[in-house]
Amino acid sequence: MSGNTNWIYNNYEFENRVNNLAWTVSGMYDEDIDSSEKDYSSKDVSLYFGIIAGARRKYLDWDIIKKYIMSRIKKSYDKDILYTLIELVLNSVVEDKVINERPGVEEIRSKAYKDVLVNYSKIHKEDILQTLRYTFILQAMNRHPAVDGLTRRIMKDIKAIDCNDDLMNILKRLDEIYLTYFEFIINSQRENLQGNEQDIKNVNVDFDTFSDFMYEELYMDEEIETIESEINNISNTMLVENLGEMGSGDLEKSQNRVIYVDEVMAQKIYDKVEYYYGKTFLSESEIRKIETKHCRDVHEGCRVHFTDGVLRSECNNAFQLKYVTRQKENNLYKYRDNIKLHKRSINKLKENISRILIEESAIDRIYSDGGTICANRAWRVGRSNNTKVFYKDIRNEKGKYVIDILLDASGSQSRNQFNVAIQAYIIATALTSVGIPNRVMGYLSFLDYTILKRYRDYNDNINSCENIFEYFAAGNNRDGLAIKAASDSLLEREEENKILIILSDGKPNDVKIGKDRSRSLRGEASYKGMVAVKDTALEVRKARKQGILVLGVFTGKEKDLEAEKKIYGGDFIYTKDIERFSDIVAMYLKKIIKN
Template identity: 30%
Template sequence: GSLTDMLSEREAEREERRANNQIWTAARDYSLHSEYHAYNGDGTADVYMNSIIGAAYQCCDFGKLKELFQSFTRTAKGPEYEELVWIALENYAYERSKAERPALPGLRRQYARELVDGAARQERDMEETERLKLGHYRRALGEGMALTEREKKMLDALELPPELTEAEVVERLRDFFSVYYSFVPTVTARGSRSWLRHIRLGRRRNTLGATVRSEDDEESSKGDKRVRGRMSGERTEPEMREYLEEFFGPSMYGTGDLHRIEERLCTGNHWDCMLHFTRGGVTAGKLKNREALVQRSAARRQAEANRKYYMDDVIRNRLTIARLAEKIRNCILVHLDDAMIKSRAGQLDARSVWRAVYLGDGRIFQKHERTTDTELSVDVLLDASASQLQRQESVAAQAYILAESLTRCGVPVRVFSFCSVGACTVVRIYRDYGEEKRNDAVFDYSAAGFNRDGLGLRAANYMLSDTPYEHRLLITLSDCSPNDVKKINPPGGRSAEYQGKAGVEDSAMEVEKLRRMGVRVMCVFTGEESELPNARRIYGRELVRIRHISQFADAVGAVIVQLIGSM
């Protein structure tokens, strides 16, 4: 049945609007008119497959894909071929987009789980296309499936890798149909749009997962005018702010203050970027964004995984904390100046005796005390981009060990992270100076999105410029691989991708600015061997590579001691 068979006309229109919104959000293009929409069996818009359609528009050449779909009208197997193409596009668009779309992995797992569970009873009677689809989503869940040798090869060929160009995607798909079905896709007569009438993936009654369908000519032209009229232009700034608050937590600043901070920081290579500072937590009221709900749930699971990872090796971790704290404490005792402070016992200060007589103030003695609480502060900055997904637990454990060791020495610590989503760099504070009992909040660390290291470091510089501490140390935990979807678009200059050499040089420049401000900067490198040259370019010699947590106290302690010694 059609969408309107299952829902009233008004409900069908509402679901079409929802589908469009889901696609626009994923495509980051509110003027896009998508000819494809995905619906569940009950006619409701499917958030995951619509997100994939939007992502596919962002990274695929739909002109060429249209020709491919059009060629399927010549064969009775057309609907099955279309379904196979969408398996390929789902894999390609997902792999290309997962780093910048924080909720996509969670949405995919949920979609795959429902599809696999729903297929449990029908597995024996499935046709080849359905078995391939089930096999694909089983793989997505990390589960196996008894496939024939031919099916395995087909699935390997269909699961397109993200590094392919748009032209290579179409070429691979053409080869696939030629090799496995002896079908050579060719374009039918010009002007024939019959393929548009009902592109549905697996329209059989027991179809797996959501159905992706295309509009017919008449609906397409009507919808085109309606959609463009209703939603032209990009997502507005208030919409983007709301999206960020639901995803990451409410802003620490009012709109006016935030704009002033952005005017100061979002300049040069970052002039058209946004910032969002948050302490996490949930915004008041019900979350409107389904992605945000999924992301929140994934973040909760990650926090549990972080705590478990730490507790699984708790004895060694506590020893590491004790050793690192001892190294730092000894170094502070040797290098940081004593200060004479008023106290109720110690050496009599003759100039203060009058205070006891007239004010009843007993603090008329002086004694030596280490004033680490007014002299030295340490900020720990975590790279929270999706490139850290494989090592979230390890990064959280290292950050906790650092925070706990410094807390035991009476050193004020702040732990915060950065990542970027769309044009916005998100800075999240887990624990601030003076919050000695909040080290545990560091386990709430989770990775998502991209990393615009230069803007993250610039935000850290801004935060450090407003502290009362004389000696400031910034420790970053990073893989030193700057990579952001938002290009460098300097006013009047040439745009460039924010990755590779451009990203590294921008980050190195921000580290240099921090050092010129008197901030000591060091990096605990969490990346792969191939990124080490980047790390050295950005941070110079103040760089520690930890191959195992057992080295942490000695390696990190040595650099901290060296930096404190040079203050």
């Protein structure tokens, strides 16, 4: 992504406009536009890229392309590279078609091309994907920017592809370009090597792997494909509001974001939860007890799923295993990239907490008229008006501490996810080092399920803190139900001081899966807006009444601050810099322990 991106994050309505343009052009309202297909360098460029993303879906067999992408990601291909290659090769096929059908696109393209020309000098030249993308557009404008030898070679091979050829042959050529150039680049970056063209020429590439895509992906079991399709359709509607009609005969989306499915399909979809998130660590009776207690009122019909995640519990989903492994590796890579700074943060936090605990555990001696006699003061009896020759030792009666850290793992945190993982790791490691029991969990929503992913438990050893790097962001968030479910375990702890720290964007937001369309006439509601804010605020106050100290750490947009205040009252902290999360927690713990 090049240029100044701040404007796009502060303009939700414009972002929605870009998405709607893509859906309008494609006619596929249940097809989400991937972030790697967008460009936020300017508003005109963003509009143009949204239109072309929709055109690719309209004029090409997008099902084949999507299955190809999924097949390659399963083999650990980089998604951003795949989308960029598809964009470069296929844009020339769809661009003329969409302009012929919608003449106004030509003017948008003209404005976008001018912005590309201006921004070309600003892009990071080491980002080969942006360089390729911009060079491709500049060449379409009869401009020929100076590029390095590697970019020139890749561009030559892309240009050599016959865009009128069969789609399968085009995808095979894409595969060859990826394996020839980008496999080496990725490996070089991971090993911090400086690759050159001669190294790339010497890479042995196995092109025979392409054939498995045709057999494995195009001839999937029909029932499994139907279920996967329904899950994708529903999941996509969770991520963006106001999509319009879904275009599926089996699903209906009401204006209140309540999605209706029949009972048979609902059960098939629910059966896939463990497939996506790993087996639960609770028994069926324990889950039923939690759901009976908490899934009421606005959470009526919802379910909970406590899991250690796909890497540490039973899961036969090969794609999900690879995906989470890759996310963990990316988070660890970011941590190790600045490991000295992060270790200093751990030690600083550990020393601060230790110092506070030592100070608070010190014994204060006061002199009084009764208690244990102090021999050094016995002479005062009968000789002085100060008769306080006795002393009492006052011990700290505050008791022990236990801490729960609850991380919003919904899609809104995707741009922060490695920072969230790093900061949570710093806090958990420091707390564990000084002997304070702590649990770290992430929460998100999948259909009617609130998923609570446990990264470490209260009494786990310090090595378990590394599980936090499995954190990744996806889906929606039903904060009220997550807080209720997490509070149960905290209240069962024997420590006198129970602390719950919640990191979120202050915007609980979830759909409702309805199994009975007749209930919609009685006002069945989705979980968003004031309904969600009031419910979350209620659960925070209930937790406090039960003796839990609740702190909200807000990482969202300023426009959502009022909602955060309603939820957490005075005990919340707003930070624009997620990297200060551990410092904020340190200050809060100091305040709590001292007071």
